Amino acid sequence: MxxxxxxxxxxxxxxxxxxxxxxxxxxxxxxxxxxxxxxxxxxxxxxxxxxxxxxxxxxxxxxxxxxxxxxxxxxxxxAIPPPVPATPAAEAIPLTILFEDRDLIVLDKPAGLVVHPAPGNQQGTLVNAVLAHAGDDLSGIGGQARPGIVHRLDKDTSGVMVVAKTERAHTALSAAFATRDLDREYLALVWGLPATASGAVEAPIGRHPIDRKRMAVVGRGGKPALTHWRLERGYGAAAGLLRCRLATGRTHQIRVHLAHINHPVVGDPVYLRRIPATARLLPENLRSALLTFPRQALHAETLGFRHPVTGEALSFRAPPPPDMADLLARLEAHVARR
The missing domain is CATH 3.10.290.10 (RNA-binding S4 domain)
Structure with missing residues (x-):
C-alpha cells in the first residue's frame, strides 16, 4: 500500500x-x-x-x-485578525433593498420579521437574511463577519432600516443614532382624533411595575423620553393618522407614549388594553377591520442620515405596506362617503 x-x-x-x-x-x-x-x-x-x-x-x-x-x-x-464566521446561519430570505454600497444597506423591513436572533428565535431573522444577501461583502464587525445592527424595529413594525456592513460604518452610524443626528419619521394609525393638530409627549419610560414584559410611563426609575407628533389625517372622530418623530429612542416609545395620551396604536397587542370608545363611530365592517388588525399599525416611513464614510446626506422613504395601506384606504373611502 x-x-x-x-x-x-x-x-x-x-x-x-x-x-x-x-x-x-x-x-x-x-x-x-x-x-x-x-x-x-x-x-x-x-x-x-x-x-x-x-x-x-x-x-x-x-x-x-x-x-x-x-x-x-x-x-x-x-493586529486585527480576519473576521470569523458569524454564529447565526445565513438564510435566503427576500429583502427589499432601497440602497446598498460597500459600507451599508438600507432596506424596507416587512412586518413580522424579527431583527436579531434571540433565545427561542434563532432563525428567520433580518440578520440571517442579511448574512445570505451580503455574504463575503461583510468585512467584520466586532471580529465577526456579521451585519452591524445600529437600530431596531419591533417585529411587527414595518419600514426603513439601515444596517452596517463594515466596522467603520457601524461605529459612525451607532454614534449618529446615539446623538439623534438623523431624521426618522413614523406613521401611526391611532384610535381617536387628537384635540390639537400637533403635540409632544415628554414622559419617562421604564419597565411596567407589574407586567415586566411591557414598558410604561413611570414616575420613578424611567429613562427620559420625548415623542413629537403631528396629525397627518383625521378619519372623523374615530381614528387619526399621526406622523411621529423621536427625540429619544426608548423601547416601544411611540406605542407607550401614544397609549399614555389615550390614542393607542390600532392593532397594538400589548398597549391596546380594551376596545376604544371611538370604535362605535365606525360602521361594523370597518370597525371589525380595525379591531382585528393583526399587528400594531406603525410604519417607519422615512430615514435620513449622513453616509458614515462619504458624509453625503442620504434620505429614504418607504410607503406603508399593503396591509396598512389597505386599512388607510378603507378609512378614506368611509370619510368620502359621509
Missing part, C-alpha cells in the same frame, strides 16, 4: 496591522482610548477586546492592559 500524500493546509489569513505613534498630548491617556481615536474604523470596545486578546504591542513589547497609560513617542501596533 502506498503512503497517502498530504497536501499542506491553506495558510491562515494574515492579520491586518495598524500602527500609530503617540504624540505628546496623548501621554497618560488609556491605551484603548488612544488607539480607538488614532486608528481607523475601530470602536473602543473592539480595541479593548483586541488588546485583552493579545493583539497589541508597544514598541514591539506585548500590550495586554487596555487601561495602561500611553507613553509619548511610543509606537503602538494593533
Amino acid at each position: 502506498s503512503a497517502a500524500t498530504q497536501t499542506p493546509a491553506d495558510p491562515a489569513p494574515s492579520p491586518l496591522s495598524q500602527e500609530a505613534t503617540a504624540p505628546p498630548e496623548a501621554a497618560g491617556t488609556r491605551a484603548d482610548r488612544f488607539l480607538a481615536s488614532a486608528l481607523e474604523g475601530l470602536s473602543r470596545s473592539r480595541v479593548k477586546a483586541l488588546i485583552e486578546a493579545g493583539h497589541a504591542s508597544r514598541d514591539g513589547v506585548p500590550l495586554t492592559d487596555p487601561a495602561e497609560s500611553v507613553r509619548a513617542g511610543a509606537r503602538y501596533a494593533l
Whole structure:
C-alpha cells in the first residue's frame, strides 16, 4: 500500500496591522482610548477586546492592559485578525433593498420579521437574511463577519432600516443614532382624533411595575423620553393618522407614549388594553377591520442620515405596506362617503 500524500493546509489569513505613534498630548491617556481615536474604523470596545486578546504591542513589547497609560513617542501596533464566521446561519430570505454600497444597506423591513436572533428565535431573522444577501461583502464587525445592527424595529413594525456592513460604518452610524443626528419619521394609525393638530409627549419610560414584559410611563426609575407628533389625517372622530418623530429612542416609545395620551396604536397587542370608545363611530365592517388588525399599525416611513464614510446626506422613504395601506384606504373611502 502506498503512503497517502498530504497536501499542506491553506495558510491562515494574515492579520491586518495598524500602527500609530503617540504624540505628546496623548501621554497618560488609556491605551484603548488612544488607539480607538488614532486608528481607523475601530470602536473602543473592539480595541479593548483586541488588546485583552493579545493583539497589541508597544514598541514591539506585548500590550495586554487596555487601561495602561500611553507613553509619548511610543509606537503602538494593533493586529486585527480576519473576521470569523458569524454564529447565526445565513438564510435566503427576500429583502427589499432601497440602497446598498460597500459600507451599508438600507432596506424596507416587512412586518413580522424579527431583527436579531434571540433565545427561542434563532432563525428567520433580518440578520440571517442579511448574512445570505451580503455574504463575503461583510468585512467584520466586532471580529465577526456579521451585519452591524445600529437600530431596531419591533417585529411587527414595518419600514426603513439601515444596517452596517463594515466596522467603520457601524461605529459612525451607532454614534449618529446615539446623538439623534438623523431624521426618522413614523406613521401611526391611532384610535381617536387628537384635540390639537400637533403635540409632544415628554414622559419617562421604564419597565411596567407589574407586567415586566411591557414598558410604561413611570414616575420613578424611567429613562427620559420625548415623542413629537403631528396629525397627518383625521378619519372623523374615530381614528387619526399621526406622523411621529423621536427625540429619544426608548423601547416601544411611540406605542407607550401614544397609549399614555389615550390614542393607542390600532392593532397594538400589548398597549391596546380594551376596545376604544371611538370604535362605535365606525360602521361594523370597518370597525371589525380595525379591531382585528393583526399587528400594531406603525410604519417607519422615512430615514435620513449622513453616509458614515462619504458624509453625503442620504434620505429614504418607504410607503406603508399593503396591509396598512389597505386599512388607510378603507378609512378614506368611509370619510368620502359621509
